[in-house]
Amino acid sequence: MSVFTDDVINFTSVLKMAYNFLSGRDYLKKQKFRERKKLISVVLPFSDLSFAAGAVPVFPIRMESFNINQYLLALNSATSILGWGLTTKLLGIIKHFDALKIFDSILDDVLKSINVKYNEMYDLGVESGISSDFCYGIKSLYGMHVSKGKNVDANMNISIRCSAFNKYYESLRKLVPRQIWIDIPPRNIGNALELLTENITKAISDLEDITGNHVADNSLNKQFRIGNQVKRYYKTIIYEISAEDFYPCNPATFAEILSLLGISFQDYNSNAQRYLENIANLVKEMRERIKKGIGMDVSKMPRILLTPVFGGWEPETQEYLYEQGARTLYADWEILGLLEEIPVSKGTNPVEEYARYLLNATTEGIGCDNNTLTDSYQRIAKKMNVDGIIFNQLFGCHSISNCYPMLREKVRKKLEIPITSISFNKIGENVEQIKTRLGAYMEIVKPI
């Protein structure tokens, strides 16, 4: 049974986000065929340029058909008549008469549906020729493109320090012939910023060619403004709400919301304005609930940063940590420098500002070596004032996971908080081992 239901039933923004994620296929079909929009596959949170070009960025798993809980479907139909707010209020009342406990499975189904699909894509990636030695992220992403890559008009490939990922981009050429490349210089030396600005200009030109739209500075700035607001709300959740002694829901739900944000932030559910409204409502709802005392006292529960999860992780981890009396926090995009805002003030060159944003993320966030990357982990853990770190070592990840020994050394010396690692290969594959490890870890995490 889900531990989240009571929390979620009235959480309109969460239900909306979940629904928008799962119903992506219908939305995207409408965009492609009715609105004649071009679909651009994006992985990692690099959707801004596609939005500015009037294209529709899509994190490719969202083109899949998900098993959507029938009540979530019914909920959506009801909202078209009653609106989301009234509908969820009604659901809250009905919940009290829910003898069959049907609501208990709503969010559980949402999460299971996403996880099952991820694993399906993983299997498809391996069947299609990607060696099982690669990380979960690459295998499942390749599978997503095998499955639905034919529906997209281009891939947005932004080089990062991970050589496997850059090669994965290249491997997609067979599936999606049109590729838009932005090669980020590994270091900020000389006129690297200028070179990256030129690269981005070319990528914009490719997008203009694909969409037939002209990308004006205003379009870029408009999108960056939306993105900046989204990032501000995201940071509010990470730094302010997560630091509260009273949560607007139980910590397991809170972790689920963070994980849903992490996935959906990559393409803003293909509609930036709608996503902004959802995340704004999320923050508002969270604050209102805290104010009204709806939620849970978490003051005695240690705050554990579980990272990195963007390449795949075992979702049961957060539930288990909750059972062990801890709250799980996710902040990958902030650690990697991708929640930094892009200046949009008058007189700025938006292309250059975007270049600066990418270059800073590369050199200061992700880093061109493990020393920088581990500094990023440390800096954010300190800023979030967490009580412990669990490092998710992804099998086959040669970029991020490799930094764990260095991170452990730094965290023990400088932050003096407990840190451990758990191994992950595929969802559901290693649950018992993870639990054993976490059980031992939780014994050394000081209760507050």
Next chain:
Amino acid sequence: MDVLELLSDYANYLREKKDQGKKIIGFMGHDNIPEELLDAAGFIPLKMIFAGNDDLMNASNDYLPPSTCSFAQSCIGLFSLNPSQYNFLNLIDQFIVSNHCVSDICTSEIITKYFNISRLNFYVSYTQGSEALKYFKLELVDIKHQLEKLIGREIRKQDIIESIKKYNSFKKKLSEINDLDISGSEKLKIFQKAILYGPVILPELDDFIQANRENQARKSKNSVDILFTGCSIFIGDYLIDLIEDSGGDIKYFDTWVGEAYFSQVYEEEDITSNDDPLDFFVQRFKNNKNGDHMVPNYFENKVAQIKEIIKKHQEENGKKLGVINHIIKFCDHINIFQSFLKKELQEEGIQVLNLERDYSRANRGQLSTRVEAFMEMM
């Protein structure tokens, strides 16, 4: 000359050079490092081209997870265990952290951080467009400055040009060796030694060519001709023996310890006419279309290149050429395309063996069986 003798001689050579005041710069060998620049600055470039074993791989587990490229693991193991035959690695003064692949970054960084070796940085773009070329030039200027800081003087343009010429002749000489009708193992031994020492062994290469031209009669012509691609065979690896024992003969080393290295040559007349010698390296980077670091056309170029070599070989020798794609476990660049490469080539009737392995001794029997089966099929 066996491996121990090679390493022992090399250790003596390096000690001698150190005694003369020379400094040594180590790096994970790859095709975009401007070793001529190191040479022009008076350094001895030391490329990490040594095969691993179980002990070396295991020793890296304190620093990197086991799902790391076996070659990278072994490089760390060499510094961590410091086996006596490799103790010349203690003579390294600086180590270049570069990004041929992410394991190159992590491994080089660990070597500099945990084994107290000063670090130099040299990063390259993944693409080869005009901005990538300009960025490559920035990195060249930067590493030149890093080197100049170390030696306390400017590296003269003329010295760089002389170094480029020297390496150019050296690589052309290796190309000549490649054309000799000798066994693959004989070629590989001399390639490995040459790439380890650099142009200083040019006279030895001349002697080798002379001796082998005079004695061109091959012992056996019944072997199966092989194009060897993917990851290089490094010093101390048994793989070449295993292939020859199974009846194979490597005709083309389409790897960095092989053609990918010595095919990077310039026309002599171009070397003197160019204004900025760093532009030669930029040009080389631009021409390096088959380098496994590159995106987005590496795979397409590689397939085309292999098909071309095979076609030419069949026309000239009337013999089929099988392909062994050597994949060192967890190598990002070669591993990701292995099934696609096999499929593309097999569609053309070319037989391909994807030989994936780490440096563990226990693999030898299995590798042998697979290679033998492939040779029989050929």
